[in-house]
Amino acid sequence: METVETRSKFLTIRVNPDVHKSFRLKAAAYGGVSEVLRELVSAFIDERVIVSPNPERKSIYHVTRSQN
Numbered sequence: 447m448e449t450v451e452t453r454s455k456f457l458t459i460r461v462n463p464d465v466h467k468s469f470r471l472k473a474a475a476y477g478g479v480s481e482v483l484r485e486l487v488s489a490f491i492d493e494r495v496i497v498s499p500n501p502e503r504k505s506i507y508h509v510t511r512s513q514n
Contacts, residue, residue, distance in 0.1 A: 457487065 461469070473482040489495040499505045 457483070 469482075470479055473479045476482050476485075486495065490497075497506075
């Protein structure tokens with residue numbers, strides 16, 4: 447039985463330099479950027495994370511969630 451999880455797919459986003467620096471600095475306390483992003487993706491899939499709309503930005507909430 448293989449004990450190492452295979453990670454062969456990438457998720458890529460673009461952010462401004464200030465967001466990148468702030469996230470990198472904060473994520474360092476939790477194992478680094480990759481570990482935090484992996485946990486966020488996993489939590490989103492498992493519905494353990496709640497995304498609240500930012501009233502000052504265009505919302506992602508107009509998108510209809512498909513029911514599988």
